Amino acid sequence: MKNAADVLVRFKRTPFYKYIGLLTVVAVLTWAPAPGSAAQAAAKPFTFENVEQAAKEMATVPFQAPPAIPEALHKLDYDTWRKIRFLPDRAFWGKSKSPYEIQFFHPGFLYDRTVKLHVIDGGKVEPLAVTKALFDYSQVKDLPDQLPTEIGAAGFRVHTAINTPTYLDEFVVFLGASYFRAVAKGQGYGLSARGLAINTAEPEGEEFPWFREFWIVKPAPGKAAKGLTVYALLDSNSLTGAYAFTITPGRETVMDVTSRVFPRTPIKKIGIAPLTSMFLYGENSLPGSRMDWRPEVHDSDGLLVHFGSGEWLWRPAVNPATLLTSSFEADNLKGFGLLERDTDFTNFQDTEARYEKRPSLWVEPRGDWGPGRVEMVLIPSEQEIHDNVAAYFVPKQVVAPGSPLRFDYRLRWLTAPADLPPGVRVTSTRSSQPDKNSRFFVVDFQGDKLPALPPTATAEAVVSVGPGAKLLSQQCFRNPVTGGFRLTFAIGFEGGSTLQDILPEKREAIELRAFLKFDDKSVSETWSYAVTPGKS
Numbered sequence: 001m002k003n004a005a006d007v008l009v010r011f012k013r014t015p016f017y018k019y020i021g022l023l024t025v026v027a028v029l030t031w032a033p034a035p036g037s038a039a040q041a042a043a044k045p046f047t048f049e050n051v052e053q054a055a056k057e058m059a060t061v062p063f064q065a066p067p068a069i070p071e072a073l074h075k076l077d078y079d080t081w082r083k084i085r086f087l088p089d090r091a092f093w094g095k096s097k098s099p100y101e102i103q104f105f106h107p108g109f110l111y112d113r114t115v116k117l118h119v120i121d122g123g124k125v126e127p128l129a130v131t132k133a134l135f136d137y138s139q140v141k142d143l144p145d146q147l148p149t150e151i152g153a154a155g156f157r158v159h160t161a162i163n164t165p166t167y168l169d170e171f172v173v174f175l176g177a178s179y180f181r182a183v184a185k186g187q188g189y190g191l192s193a194r195g196l197a198i199n200t201a202e203p204e205g206e207e208f209p210w211f212r213e214f215w216i217v218k219p220a221p222g223k224a225a226k227g228l229t230v231y232a233l234l235d236s237n238s239l240t241g242a243y244a245f246t247i248t249p250g251r252e253t254v255m256d257v258t259s260r261v262f263p264r265t266p267i268k269k270i271g272i273a274p275l276t277s278m279f280l281y282g283e284n285s286l287p288g289s290r291m292d293w294r295p296e297v298h299d300s301d302g303l304l305v306h307f308g309s310g311e312w313l314w315r316p317a318v319n320p321a322t323l324l325t326s327s328f329e330a331d332n333l334k335g336f337g338l339l340e341r342d343t344d345f346t347n348f349q350d351t352e353a354r355y356e357k358r359p360s361l362w363v364e365p366r367g368d369w370g371p372g373r374v375e376m377v378l379i380p381s382e383q384e385i386h387d388n389v390a391a392y393f394v395p396k397q398v399v400a401p402g403s404p405l406r407f408d409y410r411l412r413w414l415t416a417p418a419d420l421p422p423g424v425r426v427t428s429t430r431s432s433q434p435d436k437n438s439r440f441f442v443v444d445f446q447g448d449k450l451p452a453l454p455p456t457a458t459a460e461a462v463v464s465v466g467p468g469a470k471l472l473s474q475q476c477f478r479n480p481v482t483g484g485f486r487l488t489f490a491i492g493f494e495g496g497s498t499l500q501d502i503l504p505e506k507r508e509a510i511e512l513r514a515f516l517k518f519d520d521k522s523v524s525e526t527w528s529y530a531v532t533p534g535k536s
Contacts, residue, residue, distance in 0.1 A: 045123025059262035073108035081109035083139035114152030190358030197271030209236035271392030308332030337362035424524035451483030466511035
């Protein structure tokens with residue numbers, strides 16, 4: 001498995017927010033807690049409530065900018081930063097009988113802040129001091145003399161025996177702002193999650209909160225099966241937060257997340273359980289300059305949403321010509337996620353990136369999140385090194401000081417699951433452009449029950465086309481190869497001003513929806529798509 005630092009940097013060289021004119025992040029480093037706060041509460045066993053109280057108290061005072069890391073680390077480029085290697089034999093818990101061991105990321109390059117780290121052992125808190133002695137500087141021999149003995153850590157990664165019983169593989173990493181990512185058995189790193197999103201894709205610019213302090217709970221003997229618990233303190237100009245992650249690796253790596261958020265200021269839009277991924281092109285993309293010899297290049301190929309009504313909706317990802325934001329009302333949300341449904345190597349042909357091994361990530365609310373919407377943001381991108389896909393839940397409730405927020409959920413890092421949805425789902429979306437005024441779509445549906453249906457079984461396709469286009473033709477039939485059903489249809493673009501004909505980017509996206517109805521009255525998931533004349 002590749003080192004997470006290499007994979008993460010691939011996306012962070014040009015941060016996600018810069019593609020939509022968002023503000024540069026002001027990060028937080030070390031916080032000196034006030035008397036009686038979480039880090040000093042030694043009289044009782046340390047629990048999540050200590051972190052929650054610390055976040056609540058911190059929200060009553062203004063945000064404090066972080067201290068600077070040494071100038072020598074600011075100047076590091078990516079290649080030089082990569083040459084600084086953590087010494088595996090110095091891993092925390094590495095020489096104990098713990099099923100986990102922890103390694104640290106060196107600050108520098110884009111990671112221009114450090115985080116405070118603690119370990120909780122038997123309810124007692126001890127600081128984790130990260131010093132130069134933990135790193136190999138043999139390829140950057142002039143650097144150590146320019147650094148203090150205690151350099152701190154930009155983040156950390158956790159290793160355990162997830163693939164074989166005898167080797168501890170890296171399976172989860174916390175590094176950069178509130179970003180974290182994980183893998184399940186047999187997977188490679190792909191998409192990321194974040195603690196919280198603030199004003200994503202808004203004109204005033206996005207604010208990026210930071211996990212500035214962590215507490216890692218040492219599992220009690222015999223408790224490894226219950227996973228590893230990590231507490232985190234979130235901070236930014238607009239809010240603070242307390243998070244608890246209970247992380248259980250395996251064929252699915254599961255994270256149970258508890259979050260308490262305390263606004264400092266009114267916030268226009270807050271994104272809960274935000275996910276960030278990459279889509280350069282796929283089977284649904286029109287031919288273009290972004291493509292190379294590989295058939296597809298993406299970490300995730302679409303958004304899946306399970307609504308309170310019971311409907312399942314699949315929205316294939318696209319790489320748009322201009323910023324594209326889609327919103328889906330989702331009161332009493334059951335779940336959402338960015339999935340990599342395509343898990344066939346032949347559709348990628350990349351022996352290094354192995355995109356077919358990238359995880360899907362499914363978010364399941366624990367408790368009722370109330371009214372709100374799921375939002376998907378797609379950003380134009382010319383290279384696969386950039387994150388350009390985001391998805392999150394936006395609550396309707398007002399976010400303002402004195403109104404703390406509580407959102408608990410489960411994250412499932414897994415291979416594209418056949419049980420999401422449990423019925424008939426979309427397996428591929430393909431498109432062509434016969435001429436500048438039309439588009440043709442081929443959508444394949446598959447499900448466990450379909451191959452067993454009698455040859456005479458039928459499916460009725462229900463296709464909806466939004467303003468700006470009309471349905472020209474449609475056909476639905478059994479796919480003799482897959483045993484599923486194939487829907488084909490064509491649309492024609494309508495209207496458009498002279499300016500829009502000259503500048504097609506000025507035209508609004510046209511919403512398309514389709515689903516299948518079967519003889520037994522059941523329905524497939526809903527296929528949802530946005531298409532703009534003149535765009536891929």
